Amino acid sequence: MAPVIRVEIWSDVVCPWCYIGKRRFERAIESLTTGPDAVNADFEIAYRAYQLDPTAPKDGSTPVREAYARKFGGAERADAIIANLTETAAVDGLEFRMDIALRSNTILAHRLLWFAETRFGSDAQHQLKERFLRAYFMEGRNVGQVDTLIEITTDVLPATDSELREFIASEEGAGEVAEQMATAVSHGITGVPTYVINGQWAIPGAQDSETFERVLRRAVERSAG
Numbered sequence: 001m002a003p004v005i006r007v008e009i010w011s012d013v014v015c016p017w018c019y020i021g022k023r024r025f026e027r028a029i030e031s032l033t034t035g036p037d038a039v040n041a042d043f044e045i046a047y048r049a050y051q052l053d054p055t056a057p058k059d060g061s062t063p064v065r066e067a068y069a070r071k072f073g074g075a076e077r078a079d080a081i082i083a084n085l086t087e088t089a090a091v092d093g094l095e096f097r098m099d100i101a102l103r104s105n106t107i108l109a110h111r112l113l114w115f116a117e118t119r120f121g122s123d124a125q126h127q128l129k130e131r132f133l134r135a136y137f138m139e140g141r142n143v144g145q146v147d148t149l150i151e152i153t154t155d156v157l158p159a160t161d162s163e164l165r166e167f168i169a170s171e172e173g174a175g176e177v178a179e180q181m182a183t184a185v186s187h188g189i190t191g192v193p194t195y196v197i198n199g200q201w202a203i204p205g206a207q208d209s210e211t212f213e214r215v216l217r218r219a220v221e222r223s224a225g
Contacts, residue, residue, distance in 0.1 A: 003223035004042045005216065010050045010184050011193040013109045013132040013143055014064075016085045016096065021193040021206030022133070023092040028212035032220075041220040046122055047129050049110035049180040050192045056105040061142045064101040089137075096137050104144025107177070112153055112164070114173040114180075120157055128156045198223070 009025070011018035032039050056062075068078035082098045089096040109132050117125035131152050135141040142148050150164045167173070187196060195203040195212075197219050203212065 002040045002042050006044045008048050008196045010048045012050050012052045017206040018193045019133045024209045025212050027209040039220045049177045058105040061102040061104040064103045067103040100140030102142045109143050110177045111173040
């Protein structure tokens, strides 16, 4: 029987390294599961909630350049960081438009990612995660705004507008998302992305694909042995 390798990924939908890491991790999984060197294992991958800025207002947004300027010491420093991130993302096939990105509170996005996984499974969650990231980093959309989140989610999930509005208005998933964030604290996770393998080994940061592949191969070998 093939071993199951469970990877829980703590990340936020406004985290540039989370999107870059997502692409690198996906390439590692593709390499591990295809071709003559494919491993005999089943990978179960789930996204978990983490907020870079839980104090961000829920009823508004700020251009990311302004947010970075406040956080990193001025507009010049913010521009340099944005330029570096944009260049790095391009190498991984991502066309960042951080000049139009809008920083906002992501708690509702995390609840909808929980909803996607709980109601429709991990593949649906992965698709929704990708769309939220693209909306923020490439389309300049407000991923903290209810109408925007619903529009994106209905494009991905077989859920209706009214169903999603009812879910958002309720407290469903709020406790589970809070628990995910508390688990990050108990695991000692202080930055994202962080990849936790079988609840035991953690890979911090957006590592290169080769590093992801090497660590995951070792996890498969240990599980099989």
